Amino acid sequence: xxxxxxxxxxxxxxxxxxxxxxxxxxxxxxxxxxxxxxxxxxxxxxxxxxxxxxxxxxxxxxxxxxxxxxxxxxxxxxxxxxxxxxxxxxxxxxxxxxxxxxxxxxxxxxxxxxxxxxxxxxxxxxxxxxxxxxxxxxxxxxxxxxxxxxxxxxxxxxxxxxxxxxxxxxxxxxxxxxxxxxxxxxxxxxxxxxxxxxxxxxxxxxxxxxxxxxxxxxxxxxxxx
Numbered sequence: 001x002x003x004x005x006x007x008x009x010x011x012x013x014x015x016x017x018x019x020x021x022x023x024x025x026x027x028x029x030x031x032x033x034x035x036x037x038x039x040x041x042x043x044x045x046x047x048x049x050x051x052x053x054x055x056x057x058x059x060x061x062x063x064x065x066x067x068x069x070x071x072x073x074x075x076x077x078x079x080x081x082x083x084x085x086x087x088x089x090x091x092x093x094x095x096x097x098x099x100x101x102x103x104x105x106x107x108x109x110x111x112x113x114x115x116x117x118x119x120x121x122x123x124x125x126x127x128x129x130x131x132x133x134x135x136x137x138x139x140x141x142x143x144x145x146x147x148x149x150x151x152x153x154x155x156x157x158x159x160x161x162x163x164x165x166x167x168x169x170x171x172x173x174x175x176x177x178x179x180x181x182x183x184x185x186x187x188x189x190x191x192x193x194x195x196x197x198x199x200x201x202x203x204x205x206x207x208x209x210x211x212x213x214x215x216x217x218x219x220x221x222x223x224x225x
Contacts, residue, residue: 023115029083066216079114090151
């Protein structure tokens, strides 16, 4: 009887230890982090499909995506991937359109309860030439959130308070406007959020191909270790 109790306690401790070590990861992203059937909600637009457009990418398996590689190689578990192709951080999109329904700041509360959050955004803000605005760290107005810099600060401030005891890491795409990259670094420093500035990512049609996905995963793994 005594041995059975000890064995039960040992097994329970092992399960608890495994659960603690098996951290969960959520992603807040744009097209770079999408894959058909693997985003939540499922209505989010995606760039990468199970049957890919061969003229835009060679990625044809979810296992080739940067986030799948990173999570699998490091023994993590996926909590939620809330990525939306074409989305901007702020509420302004391409041609000045209202993106308040798909922006990063409109989706940032829908990430579950993960141990790690990976933010991979601002590529579309840079490409769409959205208004940059000024760095602003409090008292944001709806008009502020239509501009990149104040919307970025709002997002990082809110998320650092919303997701307590969660490690947040911002992935900065290479090739962005210098003003966009500099704003991300400044805001991350302000809110004590880690960031990784990606280097020389291999792309097709402006998006990571299989090799580029591998590079992102490798650079992220190296940075966090």
